[in-house]
Amino acid sequence: MLKTSQIVVQKLQCVSAATQGATLILFHIQASADRIIIFGKEANLRFLGVCGTWLVHRTFKVSPLFDQVFVIHGYRNETSFPLLYYLPRTEPLQHTPEFSKTILKRLQIVFPEADQKGYFFHFSQAVYRKFHSLPEVLHQYSNDSEFAHQIRQWNALAFIPPDDVQLVYDILMDEPFFVADGIQTLLAESELIWVSRWNRQRTRRSTPMFDINLWNCYPLVLEDIPKTNNNCGTFHRGFLSLPGPAHPTTYQFLGGLKKEQALTKTRLSRSNIPMKHRLKNLKPLYLSTMTETSLSPSICDR
Structure with missing residues (x-):
């Protein structure tokens, strides 16, 4: 795009x-x-x-x-x-x-x-493909709705303001669900690709393969793109x-x-024919609601 x-x-x-x-x-x-x-x-x-x-x-x-x-x-x-x-x-x-x-x-x-x-669909697909490397995780994702909901919190990072993505990601990774060994293995590579990882001293982050602004959708939704x-x-x-x-x-x-x-x-x-009026002022409200419901309550409360 x-x-x-x-x-x-x-x-x-x-x-x-x-x-x-x-x-x-x-x-x-x-x-x-x-x-x-x-x-x-x-x-x-x-x-x-x-x-x-x-x-x-x-x-x-x-x-x-x-x-x-x-x-x-x-x-x-x-x-x-x-x-x-x-x-x-x-x-x-x-x-x-x-x-x-x-x-x-x-x-x-x-x-x-x-x-x-980038497109949100391609971002989601790239994360989903990691499931295929861990068949047990893929099976649970396909059959356990609560497990799938937790996993999709990663995709919800695309709707966080870009400057807040790393902070929210750190909070998300402290959740009990993501602390599990199997999930950590799944997300280790994705972390380097999309978000960046702390060094051992936690003094600075590495540079992700794809900049956060490339895959983040927050400004696109606000601008109706x-x-x-x-x-x-x-x-x-x-x-x-x-x-x-x-x-x-x-x-x-x-x-x-x-x-x-x-x-x-x-x-x-026909492109110059006026389109029907849309309630664009609802976009920020929709974005806020979608983001809050995608993340766990404990994260939203912090």
């Missing part, structure tokens, strides 16, 4: 100049080793330039000749619009749609002023059904792309 500004118009102006809107191909590097294709329209670029938020999603099943497709959605008026389709000629960095430091670094180089945010990729996921499931089989031919892929662009064009023409 990327928050950005009209800098995108300057960054991609050279891409659209050569096409003059006559084709869906905005950019193409033909060198076989570094082949890159970007599909879209000039109108898509202009719309993307006025979107304060970008949603970046990828899939591995619909691209001929390429191993993956990145789709960049512009987010405006509480709606996401698929605008650019980026096909890199590189091996997939990983076959799970979760946090990737390599991708984040590359985006930071191109858009240094962007504020990067998507904390999950549900909109992108729904689009991708629909897009998967357009070209036909997994890894379709080039003609099938382009046919599906043209159909999707036609839908996007229609949606963009």
Whole structure:
């Protein structure tokens, strides 16, 4: 997920100049080793330039000749619009749609002023995958609702103000449930990845693999920005059904792309229609209530 500004118009102006809107191909590097294709329209670029938020999603099943497709959605008026389709000629960095430091670094180089945010779904999935390394914990999580509730308190850290996450985490880890040996083993690696660990003297913390501000959703909820990729996921499931089989031919892929662009064009023409009024002032109250109910009473009382 990327928050950005009209800098995108300057960054991609050279891409659209050569096409003059006559084709869906905005950019193409033909060198076989570094082949890159970007599909879209000039109108898509202009719309993307006025979107304060970008949603970046990828899939591995619909691209001929390429191993993956990145789709960049512009987010405006509480709606996401698929605008650019980026096909890199590189091996997939990983076959799970979760946090990737390599991708984040590359985006930071191109858009240094962007504020990067990960998806809550991917954060939750990354924690859940740790269960598979401990079958007994996974079994108990699947069959014991109280046990599952306690485990989900870890995920609730994503809704704590970023500056308070480490403090609340320390309090949480002192709870009897998390002191148990099996749970400590489960969370040891996650601690290094997401929160950071105290040194032996408890005088300073290590630097986590992923910064807290990257996976924390507290400001997103307050600003009414998507904390999950549900909109992108729904689009991708629909897009998967357009070209036909997994890894379709080039003609099938382009046919599906043209159909999707036609839908996007229609949606963009309607994007300036005022949406129904929403009670956004309830967001902070909802966030506070959800956070308090996700954490144990003993923590909330401290």
